[in-house]
Amino acid sequence: MTQKLNWTHIILLTSTPILAIYGCLTVPLQRNTFLLAVAWYFLTGFGITVGYHRYWSHRTYDAIWPFQFFLMLAGSGAVQGSIKWWSRDHRAHHRFTDTDKDPYSAHKGLLWAHMGWMLFMKEKKNHGKVDISDLNKDFIVNFQEKFYPLLSVFMSFILPTLICGYFFNDYAGGFFYVGMTRQVFLHHSTFCINSLAHYMGEHNFDDRRSPRDNWITALITFGEGYHNFHHEFPSDYRNAIQTLQYDPSKWIIYTLSLFGITYNLNQFSKNEIDKGRLQMQEKKITEAKSKLDWGVPIENLMKMTWIEFVKIQREEKKQWMVIDKVVYDVEKFMDHHPGGKGFLKSSIGREVTTSFNGGVYNHSRAARNLMTGLRIAIIQDDIPAAHISKEE
Numbered sequence: 001m002t003q004k005l006n007w008t009h010i011i012l013l014t015s016t017p018i019l020a021i022y023g024c025l026t027v028p029l030q031r032n033t034f035l036l037a038v039a040w041y042f043l044t045g046f047g048i049t050v051g052y053h054r055y056w057s058h059r060t061y062d063a064i065w066p067f068q069f070f071l072m073l074a075g076s077g078a079v080q081g082s083i084k085w086w087s088r089d090h091r092a093h094h095r096f097t098d099t100d101k102d103p104y105s106a107h108k109g110l111l112w113a114h115m116g117w118m119l120f121m122k123e124k125k126n127h128g129k130v131d132i133s134d135l136n137k138d139f140i141v142n143f144q145e146k147f148y149p150l151l152s153v154f155m156s157f158i159l160p161t162l163i164c165g166y167f168f169n170d171y172a173g174g175f176f177y178v179g180m181t182r183q184v185f186l187h188h189s190t191f192c193i194n195s196l197a198h199y200m201g202e203h204n205f206d207d208r209r210s211p212r213d214n215w216i217t218a219l220i221t222f223g224e225g226y227h228n229f230h231h232e233f234p235s236d237y238r239n240a241i242q243t244l245q246y247d248p249s250k251w252i253i254y255t256l257s258l259f260g261i262t263y264n265l266n267q268f269s270k271n272e273i274d275k276g277r278l279q280m281q282e283k284k285i286t287e288a289k290s291k292l293d294w295g296v297p298i299e300n301l302m303k304m305t306w307i308e309f310v311k312i313q314r315e316e317k318k319q320w321m322v323i324d325k326v327v328y329d330v331e332k333f334m335d336h337h338p339g340g341k342g343f344l345k346s347s348i349g350r351e352v353t354t355s356f357n358g359g360v361y362n363h364s365r366a367a368r369n370l371m372t373g374l375r376i377a378i379i380q381d382d383i384p385a386a387h388i389s390k391e392e
């Protein structure tokens with residue numbers, strides 16, 4: 001069955017860029033209008049990240065109601081749907097990440113995750129269930145839901161057009177630059193959270209799902225680019241946890257908490273965060289180690305008794321020596337031994353653990369790694385004390 005197109009979204013997402021391009025080609029850009037466009041871009045962007053995302057979708061902090069109202073207005077100007085619609089889908093995205101029930105599953109491709117998902121009506125079977133009872137009880141969320149089209153058009157196009165017209169006598173600039181062009185940039189920068197942030201960067205905390213941490217995505221998305229962290233610790237008000245990482249949304253929430261405007265800022269403990277990070281580092285190290293040659297594993301080595309070792313040694317004149325009950329064939333290494341041929345020659349056919357470990361010279365880790373490539377057998381019985389090397 002083919003999916004039905006969502007014409008409301010298609011018209012919205014195609015008409016804004018067309019109008020933006022038309023405006024850029026026909027209306028001269030004034031300095032003040034440009035500055036307002038940038039300010040409006042950040043205002044409406046933070047409405048999404050500080051408001052829709054970190055406040056309503058994840059409840060990562062509390063805020064006094066006038067600030068909630070302000071965030072609701074700012075987020076409405078981003079034209080990304082109502083808080084309830086946005087947060088419902090976002091909670092489904094977290095609960096069902098990368099599956100068919102994830103509204104913007106990155107497994108369906110970069111373009112799908114970026115905006116493809118909005119161009120089609122959602123199939124009923126893919127409506128992943130999530131709890132939005134808190135949103136249903138939220139006065140500001142319900143108020144916005146009721147008047148969303150009006151609030152959205154007013155905050156996105158009408159208000160900036162009026163401001164530019166009244167203060168800079170530039171109605172056209174207000175509409176085309178602060179309204180349309182800013183809208184297109186904002187849409188695509190925030191859409192990158194669903195697309196790029198699942199494709200570009202590192203899995204610093206878990207690699208079982210697609211979200212990744214990346215500073216470039218963070219720059220584009222008001223700090224939301226540390227997405228692997230966010231999916232692991234979604235109730236944390238931060239996305240970036242290191243001082244020099246770019247997360248202006250976190251900075252705003254934190255700064256406002258100093259004035260009591262936001263409060264109860266949620267943070268996962270450093271202990272839990274470090275656990276995840278170390279587990280990923282361990283995994284990466286194990287993978288890198290598996291690509292190196294560590295010689296025949298001890299458990300796969302041929303087994304022989306001390307008597308067999310001595311016999312083979314005598315009869316076949318092998319250049320073998322024993323260290324810690326492991327037999328090493330040093331024939332090919334003889335000319336390359338940094339300690340000289342003499343020491344190795346005098347050790348042939350002998351048990352030389354003590355000499356190797358300091359009796360003659362306490363070898364480095366490099367030497368111990370190197371010897372794994374020379375081992376050929378293991379002595380399975382006890383070596384008579386008389387044959388064991390002593391301090392020299």
Ligand code: HEM
Nearest residue numbers: 328338339343347352355356360361363364366367370371
């Ligand atoms: C499979 C066996 C052996 C391997 C792979 C090996 C490897 C090495 C390596 C890589 C070094 C350079 C320094 C270091 O990395 O520590 C070294 C130095 C040396 N080795 Fe060995 N070695 C082996 C056995 C022995 C034995 C049995 C003796 C003594 C009886 C010995 C005596 C020395 C001495 C005296 C030095 C020189 C230390 C110096 O002057 O800097 N090695 N060996």
